[in-house]
Amino acid sequence: MSESRGVSLHTRILFALILGIACGLAANVFVPRSSEYHPRLEGLIYYVMEPIGDIFLRLLKLTVVPLVFSSLALGVAQLGSQGNLGRIGLKSFGFFLITMTFAVTIGLTMVNVIEPGKSMPQETQEDMKQRYATKAKDAEKRGQTTELDTRALVKMIVPDNPLAAMTANPPEMLAIIFFALLVGMGLPHLEPNRRQIVLSVLGAMNDLMVIIIGWAMRIAPYGVFALIFSVASLFGLELFKALAWFVGIVIVGIGLQMFGVLSILLVVLARISPWTFFRKVRPIMITAFSTSSSSATLPTSIAVAEKELGIPPPIAGFVLPLGATMNMNGTALFEGVTVMFLAQVYGIDLSLDQQIIVVVMAVVTAIGAAGVPGGSLPLLAIVLTMVGVPAEGLAIILGVDRLLDMCRTTLNVIGDVAAATYVTRSEGYPLLPESSAVGESPPAV
DSSP: OOGGGTOOHHHHHHHHHHHHHHHHHHHHHHSOTTSTTHHHHHHHIIIIIHHHHHHHHHHHHTTHHHHHHHHHHHHHHHHHHOGGGHHHHHHHHHHHHHHHHHHHHHHHHHHHHHOGGGGSOHHHHHHHHHHTHHHHHHHHHHHHHOOOOHHHHHHHHSOSOHHHHHHSSSOOHHHHHHHHHHHHHHGGGSOHHHHHHHHHHHHHHHHHHHHHHHHHHHTHHHHHHHHHHHHHHHHOTHHHHHHHHHHHHHHHHHHHIIIIIHHHHIIIIIOBOHHHHHHHTHHHHHHHHHHOOHHHHHHHHHHHHHHTSOOOHHHHHHHHHHHHHHOOHHHHHHHHHHHHHHHHHTTOOOOHHHHHHHHHHHHHHHHTSOSSTTTTHHHHHHHHHHTTOOGGGHHHHHHHHHHHHHHHHHHHHHHHHHHHHHHHHHTTOOOOSSOOBTTTOOOOO
16 A cells, blocks of 8 residues: 555545445444444454554644644744734734634534534434543533633643643643744744754754654554444444535535635725636636645745736735645634534534634644645644544544545635735735726626
8 A cells, every 4th residue: 555556645545434434334234232243343443443543643643732833933933033024924814813713613603503413313422422431521521621711711821831731631732822922923033043043943843743744644544444444333324424414514614715705805805806816816726626735736826826816926925825834714614613523423512612712723723734635634633632522533534534625725725815815905006917806997707
């Protein structure tokens, strides 16, 4: 199962998912709970399948703290070091936060209304909740201790010992993020030579974590097979009917964010027709969809933004690379939907306070996600763990993640271009080689 044999990673993951489902469902049918062989199946799951899956999940999780810390610190340092671009950086970052918050809110609203994870029979949900009773109790405990009063917020966000926050289980991500922001803001004030040393270390750490994620993804087919076999053999076909609802909600949510929220912001803030905007950025959308990588799409984004939308090179060269690292509309939406969906699947009720934490963490961890295929998975595992949802549930959605990754990457990149378009207009530059901005010369449709 190597890339050299011409089989792509996402194809191998999909094949492993299908094989795991088929084998698991066969075991569920032919070795029911009443069967004398069922204890042997339980032993196979407990001693073989779940440990294999745990290796994959733990490899993803171990990258989270250094990845988030280095990525956020570098991004904030980049904003702070651009003396004459500080205003543009502030506008860009504000646009990123607002649109990502809209995205994850749309996703959470749809999941709460439709409740796809609860489409399984109550008996199946109770079985899952019983099997993961310890984690369900942990979720309830977290729900009792995460009321968003002022003192609780201070303890969650401002660490008195950042190393303790990093080594906690699970890591105290809000505290780690706050510390990373402080480091990023402080770096521009260091003496240049010393600043460059720290930036080099952070950059190397970020790149190293991406490499380790790549290694983890190489064993993803084995981890996916093991985890999905365990779930399918124990809980049967009903689990996967809910998966179709999950995919539909993510895709519809991405569509609402892209063609709804971003279109409104383009009209109101950039005074450009959405029809014209989307017609001109089609090459970007095609590249993003096919590569599933914000970073790989960046050259196309810059070229199209400058030539087709008339965005000045200094703005395109600043906002788009920054957005490829920090602006992840689709990733934020996907993370929010996934956390709520899996909570419903496992029969775990998340309180309003916990859902607010999911919104915050989905936005912030999306900022720290690597702009490569599958770059959000380690961060998603931590968000799940934070609210007491079993990270093993990732196996349920990994098989369809390639399609959803293509869709959310498209939204991620279009969100970057929309931000650059807004910044261009707000800075007083004209848009588009041939004028077709709203209020100037409406495009002919």
